[in-house]
Amino acid sequence: MSVWLSWLSGPVQDRMDILLSLKSVNLDQSSKDHYTSSTIRQRVYKTQKPQYQRYQKEITNAKVPFEVITETSLLTSEQQKMLMIVATKQSGVTECK
Template identity: 50%
Template sequence: MLRQPLETGEVTISRAHSTVTYPSSFILLLAMNPCPCGYLGSPHHYCTCSQKQIQAYKNRLSGPIYDRMDILLSLQSVNVNKLSHVKESSADIRKRVEAASLKQLDRYGEEVSNNKVPFEKMMAASPLSNEQRQLLTRVSSKQNWSNRVQIKIIRLARTISDLAGEEQLSDGAIWEAMKLRRWDMNKPHLIAREK
């Protein structure tokens, strides 16, 4: 049910006598434990789940929804007493976001984000280099990423470059976007940067 509004930004309701389409642009945040007991990958607790239970638990998230997610992260618990001080204030982050939005406005000639602009228009304004394309193809093949996931990585990398103030799509931004697609607690270094 979520696939249509996630992809098109609209939801269509059909009944016997009429069909109505409503705008449905939203940000979807999902959270789940790494396994049924919640301790997979924990340095402080022992996970009691079998590999079969863990896989069945992860399979509850359908492939089509998984493909439509922009960022997937596996988070570890933190000791709040050892947290470091914030390095960047909210005001500084806001300035970077506003600057990135202006870059996108200049690039596309309309008020649209990298996430919503037609992919062809984004690639025409900010193409990948041959090396970047080969890198993405190589890693996607190893990770079994679909075309939809690869497009999401490119969109995310473009946004990362914009937030860093970079004019061109950087190799570092592509690496960062690919790292934001890992969620396997058993493989924390799922994507190792090639040298």
């Protein structure tokens, strides 16, 4: 590690902060929660089903295009404005009309 750090200049080192918090785990003790693949699959489907119904196709909130959100969701003008700001920032557009 010290050899690697010697390759970096001081200003670069000053900008590097690594904070890692971990809980200790007792590997001899089994987990309290045991979920089967079937149980997890059912939970996922239960969550996705209303999204499929909302968008009337197999698309989830994570992948829905912006245009579909504006067409299918009842948003106030303030919510629409906020959504436009976020969408503009994510697309890299610097100006929104």
